[in-house]
Amino acid sequence: MTASTIERDQDAGATSTRYHYTRVVEIAGRTVRARLERGVYLNHSGAVAEVLTDHTDWSTLAADDLNNWWHDTPPPSVEVNAAAVLGPFAERLLHRAAEILAAPPPTVTLSPHLYRAVSALLATSIGYNAECRIDPNDITWATDNGGTLHIFEHPDGSVTFTKAHRDECPFVASKGGQDCDDECYFDLPSRV
Ligand SMILES: [Zn+2]
Numbered sequence: 001m002t003a004s005t006i007e008r009d010q011d012a013g014a015t016s017t018r019y020h021y022t023r024v025v026e027i028a029g030r031t032v033r034a035r036l037e038r039g040v041y042l043n044h045s046g047a048v049a050e051v052l053t054d055h056t057d058w059s060t061l062a063a064d065d066l067n068n069w070w071h072d073t074p075p076p077s078v079e080v081n082a083a084a085v086l087g088p089f090a091e092r093l094l095h096r097a098a099e100i101l102a103a104p105p106p107t108v109t110l111s112p113h114l115y116r117a118v119s120a121l122l123a124t125s126i127g128y129n130a131e132c133r134i135d136p137n138d139i140t141w142a143t144d145n146g147g148t149l150h151i152f153e154h155p156d157g158s159v160t161f162t163k164a165h166r167d168e169c170p171f172v173a174s175k176g177g178q179d180c181d182d183e184c185y186f187d188l189p190s191r192v
Contacts, residue, residue, distance in 0.1 A: 004028050005098065012082040018044065019076050021086035025094060032061065032097045034090035038073050038082075042066050047089055049097040062096040063136040064089060096140075114151065117159040145189035152176030 008031065009024040017040055024033040031052040039045045047064035069089045074080055110118065122130045142149075146163040152175050153159050164184060165172045171180040 005094070010083065012086075014078050014080045014082045015076065016078055017076050019080045019082040019085070021082045021090055023087070023090045023094065027094070027098045027101055030101055032094060032101070033058070034093040034097070036064075036069075036086040036089055036093075038070070038076060038086065040076055042070060045070055047093060049093040051097065051101070061100050062093055062140075064093055065135055065137045068137070108151065111153075113157070114153065114159065117153075117161075121161055141189070146186050147184065 004027065006026040007023075008026055010022060012021045013019060018037060020035075020037040022033055022035045024031065026032070032049060033052075034047075034049045036047045037045055045066055047066075047069060048060050049062040050058035051061050053059050073085050122132060126132060142163070147165050148163070148167060150162050150165065150172055151159065152162075154176060160176050165180055166184050169180055169184050170178040
């Protein structure tokens, strides 16, 4: 973890049907916790990093897909040392949380027009009755590849959603007013 991480609390426990590990740290002044639970079944398990908001609620920062850790952990038993088994996965989640907190994305408020534009994005790219569930791996993959998501509302009512430009591109700097300088290039990602 980074030098600015302060340990606050941790909790671990194991029964014959589940074990859990929670670690609470302070990262750059924010209270963050990693919470992992391993049940007998996949759907009784989960791994998330959450940040304490001003309203004393926990808000999810990052989640680890079950396929990334569940199969590498032993089934529940009172003999399991939950902190030893789940500790490394908590560490990984807290690293991701620290990265996210270091570079917070802009808070996006969806206007009614933008909300309908997202509906159109889904409808035109998948189908008019589209449904799409994005899992945590997809979010990580999309964050790690291509450009940052930019959304530009144009005066004529059209909306551009783009991950095609680097942050310094004139198209981005002018919020869609100027053309791209054709220097935006991203490596072809490998899909896991
Ligand atoms: Zn560009």
